Amino acid sequence: xxxxxxxxxxxxxxxxxxxxxxxxxxxxxxxxxxxxxxxxxxxxxxxxxxxxxxxxxxxxxxxx
Amino acid sequence: xxxxxxxxxxxxxxxxxxxxxxxxxxxxxxxxxxxxxxxxxxxxxxxxxxxxxxxxxxxxxxxxxxxxxxxxxxxxxxxxxxxxxxxxxxxxxxxxxxxxxxxxxxxxxxxxxxxxxxxxxxxxxxxxxxxxxxxxxxxxxxxxxxxxxxxxxxxxxxxxxxxxxxxxxxxxxxxxxxxxxxxxxxxxxxxxxxxxxxxxxxxxxxxxxxxxxxxxxxxxxxxxxxxxxxxxxxxxxxxxxxxxxxxxxxxxxxxxxxxxxxxxxxxxxxxxxxxxxxxxxxxxxxxxxxxxxxxxxxxxxxxxxxxxxxxxxxxxxxxxxxxxxxxxxxxxxxxxxxxxxxxxxxxxxxxxxxxxxxxxxxxxxxxxxxxxxxxxxxxxxxxxxxxxxxxxxxxxxxxxxxx
Numbered sequence: 498x499x500x501x502x503x504x505x506x507x508x509x510x511x512x513x514x515x516x517x518x519x520x521x522x523x524x525x526x527x528x529x530x531x532x533x534x535x536x537x538x539x540x541x542x543x544x545x546x547x548x549x550x551x552x553x554x555x556x557x558x559x560x561x
Numbered sequence: 562x563x564x565x566x567x568x569x570x571x572x573x574x575x576x577x578x579x580x581x582x583x584x585x586x587x588x589x590x591x592x593x594x595x596x597x598x599x600x601x602x603x604x605x606x607x608x609x610x611x612x613x614x615x616x617x618x619x620x621x622x623x624x625x626x627x628x629x630x631x632x633x634x635x636x637x638x639x640x641x642x643x644x645x646x647x648x649x650x651x652x653x654x655x656x657x658x659x660x661x662x663x664x665x666x667x668x669x670x671x672x673x674x675x676x677x678x679x680x681x682x683x684x685x686x687x688x689x690x691x692x693x694x695x696x697x698x699x700x701x702x703x704x705x706x707x708x709x710x711x712x713x714x715x716x717x718x719x720x721x722x723x724x725x726x727x728x729x730x731x732x733x734x735x736x737x738x739x740x741x742x743x744x745x746x747x748x749x750x751x752x753x754x755x756x757x758x759x760x761x762x763x764x765x766x767x768x769x770x771x772x773x774x775x776x777x778x779x780x781x782x783x784x785x786x787x788x789x790x791x792x793x794x795x796x797x798x799x800x801x802x803x804x805x806x807x808x809x810x811x812x813x814x815x816x817x818x819x820x821x822x823x824x825x826x827x828x829x830x831x832x833x834x835x836x837x838x839x840x841x842x843x844x845x846x847x848x849x850x851x852x853x854x855x856x857x858x859x860x861x862x863x864x865x866x867x868x869x870x871x872x873x874x875x876x877x878x879x880x881x882x883x884x885x886x887x888x889x890x891x892x893x894x895x896x897x898x899x900x901x902x903x904x905x906x907x908x909x910x911x912x913x914x915x916x917x918x919x920x921x922x923x924x925x926x927x928x929x930x931x932x933x934x935x936x937x938x939x940x941x942x943x944x945x946x947x948x949x950x951x952x953x954x955x956x957x958x959x960x961x962x963x964x
Contacts, residue, residue, distance in 0.1 A: 526950075553603075555624070
């Protein structure tokens with residue numbers, strides 16, 4: 498089982514709060530811009546949901 | 562029938578508490594009572610991105626999850642009182658809500674300027690969606706805007722109003738904007754950048770009266786000067802919404818005092834078994850810093866404290882064997898905040914105001930930069946303009962400071 502993750506990059510302001518909740522999925526690159534893995538194992542769901550909660554712009558979604 | 566968990570306050574903290582109860586395995590009924598007519602929504606964009614564009618509930622509403630679809634939302638309704646002995650909450654429509662546990666999430670409301678002419682129209686605050694809708698309509702190009710208060714909210718609104726083409730003057734008592742948490746050097750730089758964008762500051766200044774017949778047309782400063790204005794915005798901090806708890810046994814000396822499990826503490830110093838407080842209204846000691854209980858008005862605190870309550874309360878209500886262990890777990894959330902003002906992307910972790918020493922640790926003050934905040938040589942906070950990855954790199958160090 499995998500989950501699909503989508504970040505609305507028009508909304509994302511690269512605050513990076515998600516990085517601490519789901520470090521396997523989200524990171525800020527050298528230009529301080531968000532990079533993320535769009536597909537992950539089901540075991541990451543709880544972390545990604547926590548990242549969704551802390552996103553200041555509410556820009557992160559799990560596509561079920 | 563099982564009595565519900567009653568959450569008073571239907572904003573982010575209330576929503577996150579309901580979600581956390583479900584996530585930690587509580588399946589019983591939940592009622593959430595909130596005085597605003599809107600389902601829970603995200604406040605930070607209301608002074609920034611959303612205020613600069615179109616303000617609507619749709620633009621800021623939190624998504625509702627299947628696990629909390631059966632929460633009974635009682636909106637547009639204010640809690641009037643709580644009877645902690647008989648475990649009931651009475652609301653403004655006369656309904657009495659029995660509870661098995663009570664979660665206090667009533668948050669804050671903006672302080673308002675107290676002057677002789679205070680009943681004039683045209684005064685704005687920045688807290689709720691309805692505040693933002695009213696303010697957005699007033700921020701037309703060329704409008705003369707006076708903002709009282711130069712904290713984060715005042716500065717964000719100043720930047721947004723300026724970008725919308727308004728003439729903006731900020732009036733505040735401090736030497737520089739946001740100086741109390743950030744320190745003089747960074748605060749002075751932020752003021753300089755605002756001034757470079759055309760924002761005017763009247764620092765070390767108070768407003769002694771409002772001028773106008775029906776609506777505010779100007780403000781009177783303590784220097785005797787009058788400033789004409791079309792829009793008057795008050796961003797002078799907040800008061801806690803705890804009046805409905807007055808007369809109870811709770812310690813309400815500044816918000817609701819709680820222990821490390823977010824259980825409300827009574828005036829006799831004992832913790833309630835079935836009353837909790839979360840978010841802006843909760844005052845608790847964070848073992849990451851020292852033993853002093855503080856309210857922390859940062860955006861991550863409602864979510865972090867709600868999760869802690871969800872964990873503790875679900876274990877208790879489910880009579881989980883590990884409940885004592887859950888209660889004893891150390892809860893030490895890292896305060897986290899950000900602010901966008903013009904091209905400045907400010908990101909910070911920790912409690913900056915605790916510092917006795919502030920120093921530039923990366924970058925240049927007039928470009929991207931990071932400041933470290935130290936108390937007795939230990940890092941208690943970090944704040945940057947830009948350089949987010951560098952700022953993030955210090956977060957764990959703050960968390961490892963011995964208390």
